[in-house]
Amino acid sequence: MTTETEAQPSRRRMRCIEDGTMLEESKTSGEPSMRCPACQGAWLTDEALHAVEDKSFDADMVKGQMRYGERPTDDDCPHCGKKMTRFRYRGHNLEIEACPEDAGYWLEHGEDRHIKDALKERKRGLRRSVGAQRAWHQARRGGSVSLLDRIKHFFGR
Numbered sequence: 001m002t003t004e005t006e007a008q009p010s011r012r013r014m015r016c017i018e019d020g021t022m023l024e025e026s027k028t029s030g031e032p033s034m035r036c037p038a039c040q041g042a043w044l045t046d047e048a049l050h051a052v053e054d055k056s057f058d059a060d061m062v063k064g065q066m067r068y069g070e071r072p073t074d075d076d077c078p079h080c081g082k083k084m085t086r087f088r089y090r091g092h093n094l095e096i097e098a099c100p101e102d103a104g105y106w107l108e109h110g111e112d113r114h115i116k117d118a119l120k121e122r123k124r125g126l127r128r129s130v131g132a133q134r135a136w137h138q139a140r141r142g143g144s145v146s147l148l149d150r151i152k153h154f155f156g157r
């Protein structure tokens with residue numbers, strides 16, 4: 001039996017860009033992420049985001065522009081400390097921030113509401129007759145599960 005230590009040489013401790021709270025390890029669609037326990041903002045590495053997309057999108061949906069309307073922000077990246085950029089994710093009504101070195105992405109908790117609003121219209125009909133879980137599986141079968149759905153699922157506790 002080996003004794004586990006708390007040493008994590010490759011993992012840097014990161015703080016929330018909104019309130020400076022130490023981020024805690026979490027999961028987004030099975031991929032490792034970091035979440036702020038205070039404001040529920042979340043950090044996804046570039047690797048994790050792409051892994052989520054690979055599981056979420058049809059092949060023809062994966063390709064294409066990710067960043068629409070990208071512009072600078074005054075927020076310091078929790079990973080490298082440089083100023084982050086902000087953009088509309090794949091043209092959806094979802095704004096996320098990105099590390100200028102492409103290390104990862106930040107999702108504010110407020111964006112969660114935008115996601116839910118965007119999904120409400122689409123799922124309203126389904127929700128009348130089936131549960132959210134059933135709708136989720138139906139969406140999967142239909143091949144229309146997007147990263148938005150997965151992130152919404154992640155936040156939808």
Ligand SMILES: [Zn+2]
Nearest residue numbers: 016019036039
């Ligand atoms: Zn926070």
Ligand SMILES: [Zn+2]
Nearest residue numbers: 077079080099
């Ligand atoms: Zn960075």
